Amino acid sequence: MSKLPNIIFIFAILFCGAVYVHAQSIDTLSTVQFSVSPEAPVPFERVTIEAQAVGGLLGDATITWRQDGKEVLSGVGARSFSFTTGAVGKQTLIQASVYSVSKGTFTKDFVFIPATVNLLWEADTSAPPLYRSKTLYSPGSLIKVVALPQIIRNGTFVSSNSLSFEWRVGNEPRVASSGLGRSTLVYSGNQLNQNENISVAVFLAVSNVAQSN
Structure with a gap:
């Protein structure tokens, strides 16, 4: 008997990020980056966002994470945040705010709309x-x-x-x-x-x- 074709189910994700930098920060965006895993999450999937930087920028930085406008995690060294996406078309807003004594403050927004x-x-x-x-x-x-x-x-x-x-x-x-x-x-x-x-x-x-x- 012939085998069925191996048809792959593909999941689409609508993802965009906006970055807002306050005036106190000097060259912050070139030293701080964020990794998202998985990069294309499906509905109801666990997602982890991690702040990364070269040198000691994040050593004394306070990182605050907000989900849909509500603060859910904050502290020195809180570099990683995890959440679960919603249903198809359910938008989730994640905001990371980083405050460093030496570099000032900046925020980065993530918008997840799974499909x-x-x-x-x-x-x-x-x-x-x-x-x-x-x-x-x-x-x-x-x-x-x-x-x-x-x-x-x-x-x-x-x-x-x-x-x-x-x-x-x-x-x-x-x-x-x-x-x-x-x-x-x-x-x-x-x-x-x-x-x-x-x-x-x-x-x-x-x-x-x-x-x-």
């Missing part, structure tokens, strides 16, 4: 007349994959027509099948492969619409 993308596939293969289940993939057959994104912005689901899709088969990008609104991939499998690894990255497209009367 998911599920992939559905079907193979263009034949089955016996009374076979009622899904037809199986066989090497070299035609595969159709449809991405079903669940991305919420401003309280409403974003249409696939407003999203950009970047498809890959294995490590090979499928440029001709990618682009704005290209939520479907049709691909002829390799006759030498029992499995096919298909993935997609989804981006929120920003477009300007001009109207002339």
Whole structure:
């Protein structure tokens, strides 16, 4: 029996960070960095943010962490903070404020809006007349994959027509099948492969619409 294609479920994350620096700070941003793990968290996933700096900048620094405006952790050496993301489209605001006697004060804001993308596939293969289940993939057959994104912005689901899709088969990008609104991939499998690894990255497209009367 032929194996089913190894269809990968890809999770999309909308993430952006804004940085605000107070006037007392001198060259602070070049010495303090923040790492986020995982970088693309899925809904209800544990996320850790860690402040990092070269030298002794953070040695005597007081770091205060706020989640959605509420202070949840503060102290000297409080370099790491963990939280759990919410449901699809649920925004979480994280703010890190660092105060150093020698370097002043600065803050950095993180905005997390988790989203998911599920992939559905079907193979263009034949089955016996009374076979009622899904037809199986066989090497070299035609595969159709449809991405079903669940991305919420401003309280409403974003249409696939407003999203950009970047498809890959294995490590090979499928440029001709990618682009704005290209939520479907049709691909002829390799006759030498029992499995096919298909993935997609989804981006929120920003477009300007001009109207002339």
